[in-house]
Amino acid sequence: MTTTVLLVDDHPVVRSGLRAVLDTDTVHVVGEAATGEEAVTLAAHLHPDVVLCDLRLGAGIDGIQTTAALRALDPAPAVLILTTFDRDAEILGAIEAGAAGYLLKDVAPEVIIEGIHRAAGGDMFLAPDLAGRVLQGMRNPLPRLTERELEVLRLMSTGAANKDIARTLFVTEATVKSHIAHIFTKLDVDSRSRAIHLAQETGLI
């Protein structure tokens, strides 16, 4: 029995590649979308078994938001994330949003096909090298930063000084320092550059 698949990627070349590689006797590509919005519309009409979705989709909503929207459809397709990046926060975010699996783009085509069938069957499918990381990520979850703290962290990462951040957020420097102190405690670091580095590594920002 063939599994129907909808491709979502903002690069035409990648879509062609996936179509060429996936369209076999067990997998049938029924559509392609370049954006998350388009993906949701198409999925609502085509009812694919599986949506194969990139995380980075250029402008518009990202892969995680797309996943959530797709999972809210009825019937909901299984969503398989296929992307180049392996930042922890994104993987966790995709899983939380209801993705059935997460694959890196450098895997062999057969692995993607296997993942599609597993996803269609209701299984979870994680690239082997990611599985351990994800489990550890769930055991050692990154502390949840508040929205305000994330704002400060993002500004910090652009090189803004406390004074700049204070001006941008219309608060005093004391408040910024307070937020930063909390951020440091939560991330278990003791300098802004380390915080920035950690945040970028884990995909927190």
Next chain:
Amino acid sequence: MTTTVLLVDDHPVVRSGLRAVLDTDTVHVVGEAATGEEAVTLAAHLHPDVVLCDLRLGAGIDGIQTTAALRALDPAPAVLILTTFDRDAEILGAIEAGAAGYLLKDVAPEVIIEGIHRAAGGDMFLAPDLAGRVLQGMRNPLPRLTERELEVLRLMSTGAANKDIARTLFVTEATVKSHIAHIFTKLDVDSRSRAIHLAQETGLI
């Protein structure tokens, strides 16, 4: 007359996609390579007119080094860079290494084909949105950092304190501070986080 092309990309899916999209009556894909080393070996045997090369090639030498090696062949193929990223330093680096053009992966297939023919004809071919940036980059060149300064900058960007950097490089903190002062002057910034941000934005590190 058909133009012969060698594809270089570490993602099998992208190679398939490019082959599917490019193999027309005017372009003939004569080979694929997953690494820079493989690309040079294949190019030496196949003498393609054009090598279409990603900048990020996973392990091994990167696209810029590959470009330089390819241009040293005789006869040298034209090298067209096709990549997802548009960091200034990488674009300039590729051009310096002898690339005939630089395209972003989100362009339409026809643009790639046009680029291939232009490159085969000896033209330069830059994605329009990049051309201006490159010209400006040549007018406003990023100051050249010395090897030592780059080392310090890289360590800084991982969150290392001056003390850590000093230990890692086996010099005193005074030396590190001296290097950092030079870096700041050259980059025209006044804090390490700004330096890190600028360096990451421009692809300096």
Next chain:
DNA sequence: CTGAATCTCAACCTTTTGGACGATGCCGAC
């Protein structure tokens, strides 16, 4: 040889950052 660039280090000073308190007001959960 001379000069320029680079790497190394030091002393001195100012500013920024970070740590450690505490305090207020707000809001939502229990």
Next chain:
DNA sequence: GTCGGCATCGTCCAAAAGGTTGAGATTCAG
């Protein structure tokens, strides 16, 4: 109503980072 989390602000202090100046050693090109 009370409690906890959050955002806001403050003070005091120590440490780190940044700015300035100068200087010895090396290397490399002209």
